[in-house]
Amino acid sequence: MSARDNILKRIREANGRESGTSATQRDAILARLDAHTRGPLPTMDWEPLPRFKERCSALMSTIDEVGSLAQVPRALASYLKQKNLPTGGACWPEFAELDWAGAGLAIQARPSHGDDKLGITGAFCALAENGTLMLLSGENTHATTSLLPENHVAIVAASRIVRTMEDGWDLLRSERDGLPRQVNFVSGPSRTADIEMTLVLGAHGPFRVHVIVLSE
Amino acid sequence: MQVTSNQFKQAASRKLADPKVQKALRNAKGKLVVARSRSMLELDNFEEIREAAARIRDFGLQHMDVLLEEWEKKATAAGTIVHWAETAQQVNDLVIGIARKHEVRKIIKSKSMLGEETNLNHALEAAGLDVRETDLGEYIIQQFGETPSHIIAPAVHKSKDDIADLFAQKHGRPRLNDIAALTHEARDVLRPHFLDADMGISGANFLVAETGSTMIVTNEGNGRMTTTMPRVHVAITGIEKIVPTLEDVSLLLRVLTRSATGQSISNYLSFTTGPKRPGDKDGPGEFHVIIVDAGRTKLLASEIREALRCIRCGACMNHCPVYQNIGGHAYGWVYPGPIGSILTPAYVGVEKAIDLPNASTLCNQCGVVCPVKIPLPDLMRKLREQQVQKNLRPWSERLGLRLWAWAAERPVVYGVLTRIAARMGKWIGGRDRLLHRLPAAGAEWTSGRDFPAPRGRTFRELYARTRNRRTR
Numbered sequence: 001m002s003a004r005d006n007i008l009k010r011i012r013e014a015n016g017r018e019s020g021t022s023a024t025q026r027d028a029i030l031a032r033l034d035a036h037t038r039g040p041l042p043t044m045d046w047e048p049l050p051r052f053k054e055r056c057s058a059l060m061s062t063i064d065e066v067g068s069l070a071q072v073p074r075a076l077a078s079y080l081k082q083k084n085l086p087t088g089g090a091c092w093p094e095f096a097e098l099d100w101a102g103a104g105l106a107i108q109a110r111p112s113h114g115d116d117k118l119g120i121t122g123a124f125c126a127l128a129e130n131g132t133l134m135l136l137s138g139e140n141t142h143a144t145t146s147l148l149p150e151n152h153v154a155i156v157a158a159s160r161i162v163r164t165m166e167d168g169w170d171l172l173r174s175e176r177d178g179l180p181r182q183v184n185f186v187s188g189p190s191r192t193a194d195i196e197m198t199l200v201l202g203a204h205g206p207f208r209v210h211v212i213v214l215s216e
Numbered sequence: 217m218q219v220t221s222n223q224f225k226q227a228a229s230r231k232l233a234d235p236k237v238q239k240a241l242r243n244a245k246g247k248l249v250v251a252r253s254r255s256m257l258e259l260d261n262f263e264e265i266r267e268a269a270a271r272i273r274d275f276g277l278q279h280m281d282v283l284l285e286e287w288e289k290k291a292t293a294a295g296t297i298v299h300w301a302e303t304a305q306q307v308n309d310l311v312i313g314i315a316r317k318h319e320v321r322k323i324i325k326s327k328s329m330l331g332e333e334t335n336l337n338h339a340l341e342a343a344g345l346d347v348r349e350t351d352l353g354e355y356i357i358q359q360f361g362e363t364p365s366h367i368i369a370p371a372v373h374k375s376k377d378d379i380a381d382l383f384a385q386k387h388g389r390p391r392l393n394d395i396a397a398l399t400h401e402a403r404d405v406l407r408p409h410f411l412d413a414d415m416g417i418s419g420a421n422f423l424v425a426e427t428g429s430t431m432i433v434t435n436e437g438n439g440r441m442t443t444t445m446p447r448v449h450v451a452i453t454g455i456e457k458i459v460p461t462l463e464d465v466s467l468l469l470r471v472l473t474r475s476a477t478g479q480s481i482s483n484y485l486s487f488t489t490g491p492k493r494p495g496d497k498d499g500p501g502e503f504h505v506i507i508v509d510a511g512r513t514k515l516l517a518s519e520i521r522e523a524l525r526c527i528r529c530g531a532c533m534n535h536c537p538v539y540q541n542i543g544g545h546a547y548g549w550v551y552p553g554p555i556g557s558i559l560t561p562a563y564v565g566v567e568k569a570i571d572l573p574n575a576s577t578l579c580n581q582c583g584v585v586c587p588v589k590i591p592l593p594d595l596m597r598k599l600r601e602q603q604v605q606k607n608l609r610p611w612s613e614r615l616g617l618r619l620w621a622w623a624a625e626r627p628v629v630y631g632v633l634t635r636i637a638a639r640m641g642k643w644i645g646g647r648d649r650l651l652h653r654l655p656a657a658g659a660e661w662t663s664g665r666d667f668p669a670p671r672g673r674t675f676r677e678l679y680a681r682t683r684n685r686r687t688r
Binding site: 010015025034130137138165181184190 | 243248260268277281284285302350353356372379395398400407410427435437441443445461467470477486487490491493495497507513516
């Protein structure tokens with residue numbers, strides 16, 4: 001018998017089902033998987049957009065709001081200038097056509113590599129509950145762009161801010177066929193408190209996360 | 217990892233006398249306990265969520281076979297290569313086999329407590345592989361050649377100065393004196409390894425049956441690097457990590473991160489389903505998951521199976537008055553604190569961890585904070601019973617209890633003996649009414665502190681006198 005069979009057999013024995021699970025029992029268990037029933041949630045007496053902005057700040061992300069996508073390059077340039085940050089980097093292909101050069105930025109549409117100081121991504125959606133970005137890996141939504149650069153900028157439409165992670169999953173199920181290789185929930189800059197329990201930002205991922213909300 | 221749990225008492229005494237350890241523990245205790253209670257205030261229905269969390273975990277345990285099979289089906293369909301391992305040795309052999317097949321030289325590793333159980337790093341190094349821990353705490357511990365002292369804060373027993381000395385020596389750079397600078401130095405040193413490692417090894421916080429995903433919770437970003445940058449990714453995980461749906465994981469995360477670090481959410485929650493897809497520019501070409509038993513089915517079949525609900529938050533140890541005073545190393549294996557006092561005997565054998573279930577005052581702080589309602593004190597009590605049933609207690613204790621039982625069954629004898637003891641105790645206690653030295657098992661108590669001397673009359677004498685007075 002294989003290790004797999006031995007382990008499954010011991011599990012069945014431990015649960016008093018030596019003879020295995022009947023088809024009816026199995027169907028009942030699998031029905032639980034398909035139901036996507038939500039557990040109890042805390043009281044959420046807030047509106048998604050203000051809550052999202054407030055929680056982003058609490059996570060030490062910075063946040064900006066612009067009217068439309070075309071306004072992003074200028075808004076970003078002014079943020080970078082104010083913080084005295086490098087103006088070159090990589091973006092997801094969906095933002096390739098923006099007038100980055102016109103705002104004085106040198107942005108290339110390509111996956112990020114280890115030397116980039118700036119990575120610009122979109123987001124599948126955002127979760128207001130904790131100020132979280134929901135990112136899907138994919139052909140044109142490179143996972144490295146939100147991870148390797150010191151500065152991560154995420155562009156999110158206000159209409160894509162949902163309340164909870166459960167809402168995020170529902171949105172994913174309604175718009176996509178299955179999960180991508182990786183779903184990453186990003187909540188603020190990378191951090192650690194492994195030395196004397198003292199919080200430091202910029203452990204291995206970005207030092208800064210700047211979210212630009214498109215209010216449209 | 218080598219089991220040294222039966223040297224618990226000696227190790228605990230050493231830790232109590234170590235000012236550096238004491239200082240680190242005081243610092244950590246304040247921060248973790250306060251942070252957790254503050255963040256829990258955000259959940260106005262914490263008890264309701266906690267109850268639901270326990271039910272989700274129990275569903276996973278009760279239907280583990282069906283859920284794992286479903287998980288495997290979905291994972292395989294997404295291109296994941298699934299392996300099963302019955303023992304720690306099999307885990308290490310499988311990982312080494314995968315590394316050999318892919319001609320791997322350098323491995324980056326994100327935290328895995330299961331990897332500590334199987335002594336994976338040691339096995340990989342013995343096989344000639346270059347393996348680097350990348351979680352800052354784990355990296356520090358690996359450089360020191362030590363083992364973690366806490367499951368989520370592995371280097372909590374080290375001071376900034378210890379780490380500054382270590383880095384200066386290991387990195388060959390000028391000694392830094394600032395925590396942020398030390399953290400960023402580790403970032404600089406590890407970054408090239410993330411970019412050129414051949415293989416990444418991670419654990420998993422949960423396996424999602426619905427989607428065939430593995431998921432990890434990290435703050436630093438090293439977990440994302442490990443699961444994305446190298447060409448091969450291997451995740452090792454225990455069978456008990458299985459959870460039915462994405463909704464269930466969402467609920468568990470609300471209590472996990474708050475219980476662990478007091479964060480409403482951790483920085484990175486990564487759900488991985490299969491290797492790189494057609495067209496993807498990043499991600500590993502092969503994704504392996506090793507599903508591990510290593511004692512878990514035995515625990516599932518036992519009377520202390522609720523311990524398998526554990527989601528490894530560390531709240532039980534952070535709140536334990538024993539852990540708070542001795543730290544993690546004294547427990548002598550991978551998992552310290554109350555949960556370690558249960559998992560260690562369960563996984564390595566009751567006889568190899570005699571002191572652990574007794575290293576508790578049963579105050580139930582751990583039971584109150586556990587986000588999945590594991591009745592930790594009850595489980596420790598059951599393990600104590602097992603020790604007695606298996607005749608594992610020391611002969612002196614067994615003899616003492618037998619003598620006591622013999623006397624207790626004979627009220628007249630008991631009365632005489634206790635009367636003698638009470639009077640002798642009063643006489644020896646003298647003016648300061650303290651006993652400085654007790655015989656037999658009492659010697660352990662008086663080696664560290666005095667024992668209040670009896671006042672000359674036994675409880676039964678006093679009770680009889682009071683009753684006589686009342687009835688008169």
